[in-house]
Amino acid sequence: MMFNTDMKEIAQIRLENARSLAKQAGGTTPFAIKVDREPTQMSRVMGSNPTKNIGSKMARHIESCFGKPSGWLDYDHDSGARDARASYDANTSPAAQPLRYHRYPVVSEVQAGRFAECIVPYPAGMEERHESTDYEAKGSAFWLEVTGDSMTAPAGVRPSIPEGTLVLVDTGVEAAPGKLVVAQLDESNEATFKKLIVDGGQRYLKPLNPAYPLIPINGNCRILGVAVEAKTRL
Template identity: 60%
Template sequence: MEFKDRLKAARRHAQLNQAELAAKAGITQTSISDLERGKSKATAHVVKIADACGVSAKWLSDEIGPMTSTAGSGPTESNVSMAVQPSRSFRYPVISWVAAGAWAEAVEPYPAGISDTYEFSEYDSKGPAFWLKVKGDSMTAPAGQSITEGTLILVDTEVEVSPGKLVVAKLPDSNEATFKKLVSDGGRLFLKPLNPGYPIEPVDENCRIVGVVVQALQKFY
């Protein structure tokens, strides 16, 4: 199934309409509608949507594992209960945007002293992964997909990069990484902010895609 079909199945499993799911997940109904119609191919709110529907985030995002984490009620059900399982079990460092910008040049995946702070996630990364705290409002959109300032984003450095995905990139004229949506237009790639008030930046041979954003987490310190 495509993501849009899994989303519809998850919503129906939860017996929610689009407006109810949007309210529970804390996003707009337009976002849900665009995702179910395939107009939007990905979202950073997968975990929130999965939690609202009571389904596995891995299944919803990548169709990995069962739709739900609880065992069924058929005759082959195991006598070992799966009810009390932690949903988040992988530990990733929270690093600075400067460190993220230098990630491609790092000799070791996690250099000593790279972070004093760590956050957990249920996401099992394909490669070295880390959290970044979003700065500014360039990815805050007036409608649809939106990532607000202060949100923690989880970046997987070995997820396949393709247009439509949210990415962290290193531009040649900056020592910090930047967070944008990768888009394609006329055969060329661009880094597009979700906030229309910010400029679109072209991707050239000097621009390095550090990784793909796979989760977003609102964390209040």
């Protein structure tokens, strides 16, 4: 198949997109920290005089770290390239990209309760960390990092939410039985992440790890929100 000779090479597209992300992050060093690489390594692939190209494996890693969908770095976001993209073969063109991304704060187990009450625990714009997603929340939303292994299911069982996973919690989604929810028990000032179930008319918070007991709900807790997305970095 013939391509427009003016079309940018994939290496140039990745370089321009990576530099754009670095600018958003505050420079090459913050960018390198976010993608867990040495700044000198990043300078070699995206500095003023790069000596290496950004390979496919690195491109997918960068996308994951910045909450971008797979293939985002390979996509020429310059509006002037739209006509050229129309001539791509279906097997080689990048997948259609979401029109809008949403950024939600990453909060601690203590801050989660205050977010569910729509009381921001720190001034707007001063949140320590955000993560992006194409999911548009129905209510206030936040990312919560899973701690402990109570939601790690036995091998081969799904879902399994290991420690370190970020779960996106939407306070506007109904907490129906079978949903994974974030709740706050009366005797604790921290949130807990469990599966909501009903057995014999009694509601429980159920860990996915069978080594942990069921927690009966009898008016002793409030549901903060429902987990709608999870992301794990290797």
